Amino acid sequence: MAVAKRRGVRGPFFQMLMVVHRYLGVAVGAVMTVWCLSGFVMMYQGYPALREPERLAGLEPLKLDGCCVLPRLDPKDAARLSGFRIEMLEGRPILRAAMGRGSAGKTYDLITGRPFGEITPQIALGVAARQAEALGVEGRPLSIRAIKQDQWTVQFAKRHQPLYQVRFDDPGRTDIYVSGVNGQAFQHTNTRLRVLGWLGAVPHWLYPTVLRQDGKLWNEVVIWLSVAGTFLTATGLYVGIVHLGRRRNGRYSPFRGLWFWHHMAGLVFGVLTLTWVFSGLMTMNPWGLLEGGGDRAIREVLVGKTTGPQIEQALGQAVALKPRGDIAQLMAAPVAGRISLASVARDGEQVRLDASGRPSPVGEAEIRGMLAPLKPMRIELLAAEDAYYYGRKGDPADLPVWRAILRDDQSTRVYIDPDTGQVKRVVDRDARLSRWVRNGLHGLDFAGLRNRPLWDLVVLPLLLGVTLVCATGAWMSIRRIRRDVARFGAALANRRRRRLSLHPEPQEQAS
Incomplete structure (x- = not known):
């Protein structure tokens, strides 16, 4: 046979x-x-990347003394505004207005209330030097040049052009890239990362x-x-x-x-x-x-619709605060149509603030109120990771976190930060399938096997x-x-x- x-x-x-x-x-x-x-x-x-915790560590401590003049936003910009951050740039408090995905946003000088001026090579050098210090680079700026893009910036070059590439004289020949649009450091490489990048x-x-x-x-x-x-x-x-x-x-x-x-x-x-x-x-x-497709709709329900007056009120509240210590940033924290503020320390710790600037964590009653329109089946505070909310590549997940399982046809899971009310993750049926097909099969990312060196x-x-x-x-x-x-x-x-x-x-x- x-x-x-x-x-x-x-x-x-x-x-x-x-x-x-x-x-x-x-x-x-x-x-x-x-x-x-x-x-x-x-x-x-x-692939080489400058992570947000690393970028935060390279910012100056936020100082709002003698500040601020609120910018007058163009009505079109106000309609597109999806959030804002207040931080320092070259010793001046600035407002970074987020204008949606794929955009570098707009930057305003809070001393004058006007759009921040040109990002000069001198500004880029200062930003790169502070970022290098935060990364532990042992060297000084050696050269700076304006580029359109290169191998390590190609995926997000268009939103930041022109780019400033600052080379340092350290043994690793570190490069730090600064946006010519908003003065923000957004990428870094060195000889080791470049070689491994070309091999990997x-x-x-x-x-x-x-x-x-x-x-x-x-x-x-x-x-x-x-x-x-x-x-x-x-x-x-x-x-x-x-x-x-x-x-x-x-x-x-x-x-x-x-x-x-x-x-x-x-x-x-x-x-x-x-x-x-x-x-x-x-x-x-x-x-x-x-x-x-359900991710965006659920986030809109939890975040709610915010109006121009609400945004202006939140900005006014932000500039009235006088942050002390190692606070690097104030950011919008919208919850159920209300905009609160959250302070972000240079080590990445986030705390929601009340109108007087005191910590105001999101309580269980508020979480349940946020989720009520979505008719959750179960709400619980997780102290440990689960199959869909966990850290990767050595970075642990932020815990604890509120998890809600919705009573919809996809049993959607929603994860919410208890400190700020920020929606950390939304996992619907497609996202669960993606998790097992992409991360599970491609990276053998399964519970019990995930830990190294196993x-x-x-x-x-x-x-x-x-x-x-x-x-x-x-x-x-x-x-x-x-x-x-x-x-x-x-x-x-x-x-x-x-x-x-x-x-x-x-x-x-x-x-």
């Missing part, structure tokens, strides 16, 4: 599948091998500037390469299973040498390879499959096995195609020789 089955798959469909698998393995197999090799680096170092995140995300600067093209390229990788892996699994079976010589595989190891590794690690490349595809949210001990050998599958497959595809090309060339030469032997070309007669 097994012999008959193996003979049956020698038909046209199987042969066509083998050819497609072989030729697809040249380009796509090579890309998948690069994804695997760069994945080893990504386990320990991601850039090839893993297909992130070279020439491709990533066109977001739509980059998105399509990654999606379709991942689709091709999923198809390549699935067909490889099928071919490998079909070829598996005991033969007269006692062997279970018809292959020898490198082909044998590719066959065996594919059978052992093929399913894992398939789940990894498919979950990698899902991280791109292809065609909006995991888009969700995660490393499991992931390293698995990734090594998947790399073996991809690398051997790509190499053999290249060798086989080179052989096919050589045979094709030889066949053409033989055909030409036969034609010449049957129809010899006439000899030229001597004159």
Whole structure:
């Protein structure tokens, strides 16, 4: 039966599948091998980023003495205003007005009440120097230049152009990038991060500037390469299973040498390879499959609609406060249509304030009032992480946190900060599926396995096995195609020789 089955798959469909698998393995197999090799680096170092706690640590302590003049917002700007922050820039209190996602917002000088002037190279140098000190950089600014974008700023360069790149003379050759729009430090790299970035995140995300600067093209390229990788892996699994079976010589595989190891590794690690490349595809949210949509509506209910007068009142309350200590920022904290203020310390600690500037945490009654329009099924204060609210990459989640499970058709979970009333996370059905497909399958991010070094001990050998599958497959595809090309060339030469032997070309007669 097994012999008959193996003979049956020698038909046209199987042969066509083998050819497609072989030729697809040249380009796509090579890309998948690069994804695997760069994945080893990504386990320990991601794309360089300046995190918000690091940026806060680089701010000056907030001082509002002798301040402030409230800006007169344009009606169009007031309508787009989604929040605000008050902090310091070059010794002056400023208002950063958020104008929605994808925008750098607008910056106002609270001494004059007018838009903040040009971000000069001198201002950028001062911002970069304070940021470098907060990061522990042992060096001084060496040079500054205005750039449009580079490899480490390509994903958010447009909203901050022109960019100032400040190079320091420390051993790590640190670069700190400052926005030419709002004077905010937003990125930093050094030699180590740049080298590991080129070995890890850039090839893993297909992130070279020439491709990533066109977001739509980059998105399509990654999606379709991942689709091709999923198809390549699935067909490889099928071919490998079909070829598996005991033969007269006692062997279970018809292959020898490198082909044998590719066959065996594919059978052992093929399913894992398939789940990894498919979950990698899902991280791109292809065609909006995991888009969700309930997140924004729920946040609007919890935050409520705020009006221009409310925003002006909150700004007036903010500038009337005289923060002391290590406060780096005052920010809007809207809850159920009312705007409160929250102070943010340079270590990231956030505290909601009442009208007199005293701490005013969000109590259980207020939380229940916020959530009442959503008809929650259960509300509880979590002191530990759960499956959908947890820290990643060594950063613990902010705890405690209020968790509400709604009585809707998706059993949506809402997580709210008890100090400020800020909505930390909304997890609907699509978000739960995304969590398991993207983080679970792609990063083996499961409870009990998440803690290191256990995660490393499991992931390293698995990734090594998947790399073996991809690398051997790509190499053999290249060798086989080179052989096919050589045979094709030889066949053409033989055909030409036969034609010449049957129809010899006439000899030229001597004159």
